[in-house]
Amino acid sequence: MCLRTGFLGRALCAGLFLFPVLLAGRGMRGGDIAFDMDVARFRAGEGWTYLEIYFSVPRNAVTHIPADSGFLARLETEIRIMRRDSVLMHKQDILVDPVDDLSELDAVSDLYNVFPFYLKPGEYDIRFHVTDVNSGKSGWIERPAAVAGFQDDALRLSDIQLATQIRPDTTRNIYYKNGYAVIPNAGALYGLELPVLYYYAEIYGLSPLVPEGDSTYSVSAFVQDLNGNVVKAEPIRKKNRMGTSLVEVGRIHVAGLTSGAYRLSLNVEDGGASTVVSSDKPFAVYRRADYLSREDAPGPAVTSLASEFDGMAEEDLDAHFAYCDYIATQREKRDYKRLDENGKRDFLKKFWANRDENSMTVENETKLAYFARIxxxxxxxxxxxxxxxxxxxxxxxxxxxxxxxxxxxxxxxxxxxxxxxxxxxxxxxxxxxxxxxxxxxxxxxxxxxxxxxxxxxxxxxxxx
Incomplete structure (x- = not known):
């Protein structure tokens, strides 16, 4: 059983389905339980393709009933890989979610899992079904999956897999890929609670090194809106080719983008062969403040932070500022020490307001990203x-x-x-x-x- 902080339920209530590009190709869905599913395809060798299916469901969408210790939910998952109405592969699993108190479900989080399959190139259908064992409620998604082959002698990119986190790892669990733990984001949704978009891709068919030849390759990543305008671009990274197949891992801070649908594009240029390959992946950004009317929207960041710091005792204010040690100037540290409790409260409001990248939004994205890294x-x-x-x-x-x-x-x-x-x-x-x-x-x-x-x-x- 796996958990991840999430906000899909709240985003859906606010009108996430205004993002049709994100949902295009996600297939048909139905039932009482809303959940997300996505896929990524990678080269497996010898004509096989590695198909990874991953899903997530809001934790509070599953019924928790009293157990020997606390409360327990059980979610049954079932996947069928179909071809011409015939079942080629079938996998079942049960996620068990124990909690000490039902109040833990107030903080929205997700249950999620990954299912690997090895397939030959062809056209398939995926039928994913979930059942809440305690309530009997269920949900389903059906979508096509075109599995293409990867030629050994051609420059190719795998699918881009979006993630909530990617970190170095050697445990070789179900999230392990080439030295990294890739925690997938099946909903492809980001925002102030998930401010950083992580991505994973694999590069195949880079040209072999030759004496006195170009030994580099370049990678560029950028984000486009629905009109094709580039709204965020990362600097082009030039690297040495250490092999003909390599991994590309990156991250882009997207919380500063307004709510809407976007597309992440990844371009790879092989300096040795002067060839280029591209791949892209749709995603969405949701920020609650973007849906508030002007009359209801709070003011700048100083006002929006007021309730947080106004309710803090002096020791809590000191503990908060201690976390700011890495970004506070020496003068700010000296000034803070001289202040009384009310002065410290006002200081912290201004401290974060001065660092707010976008004062027109309710949330302070800089502060959220900083404490997320902590x-x-x-x-x-x-x-x-x-x-x-x-x-x-x-x-x-x-x-x-x-x-x-x-x-x-x-x-x-x-x-x-x-x-x-x-x-x-x-x-x-x-x-x-x-x-x-x-x-x-x-x-x-x-x-x-x-x-x-x-x-x-x-x-x-x-x-x-």
Missing amino acids: NQSNQRFGSITREGWKTDPGRIFILHGEPEEIERFSGDMGRRYYEIWHYYRLEGNVIFVFVDIQGYGRLQLVHSTHSRETRDFEWRRWIY
Whole structure:
């Protein structure tokens, strides 16, 4: 059973179905339980295609009944892969969702799962059925799936798989792909609660390296609206070809886009063969404030943050500002210490208002994204003795986000474990080197080429 913070139910109530491009191709659906399903196709080799089907359903759409300890929901899933009305493949599973108290369901979250299939090229139909075991309610989706082959000698891109999170991983669970845990976003919906769009794709058929030939390839990612206008574009990334098949992982902050349907496009150019291949994927952005009338909409960010800070005691205000240590200036830190409780409250309102990228919206996107990274840092880098946001990797992640590439070097033969994080778009390409100096799994920053970090060009002495 898997959980993810979500907001699909609230978005649907607000009129998400105004986004027809997003729903096009999602097939027919019906029943009492609304859920989302999507697919992604990847090359499997020897003429096979790896088809991944993933789905999500709002947690509070499933009935939780009293159990020995708390409450329990059971959701039965069933998938049939059809061809000419014949069932080729059939998979069933049950997701079990225990909660201590029903109030936990007030915070909307999703149940989700992934189902792998291996298919030969052809035309198929997918029939996905879910049943709430406790209530008997059910829902279904039927959609076609065209499975194309991947030629070994041609430059190709897999489908783009949208995700709520992509992180380095070696556990090889059902979300594992080529060194990453890819948590899929079946609804393809983003916004203030999911401000960062993560994407995963695989590149096939890059030209082999030849002496004195071009050894690079370039990747560009951009977002278009329904009219084809580019509304967000990432800098072109030029990389060295390390093989003929490679993985492309990236992220784009989309919470600043207004509610609507968009399309993510990914272009890859092979410098060795001067060939280009493209792939795209529709998604949607939903922000509640975009649907409020002018009369109902709150004012700028200072006003919208008032209720949050007005209800805080001084110790809570201090705890909040402690999290801001990485972005507050020295002057701001000195000024804050001199203030009384009411002064600190006003200070924090102005502190975040000054950093709000879009003061016309109800939410402060900058603040939401910052604390989302703090939460992710605690999950990824925390330990029993130290919160993740206070670690060196946590600090760099909070300030700069997910690195474009992470090199990991195992600790053996008298060498300590270490990682090199690459940010190709930051200051023209910078690195951060972390070493497990004490051998207890705590990575410490020993060198960086970033202008505001300590440099130690003899950093390799730390790994022995």
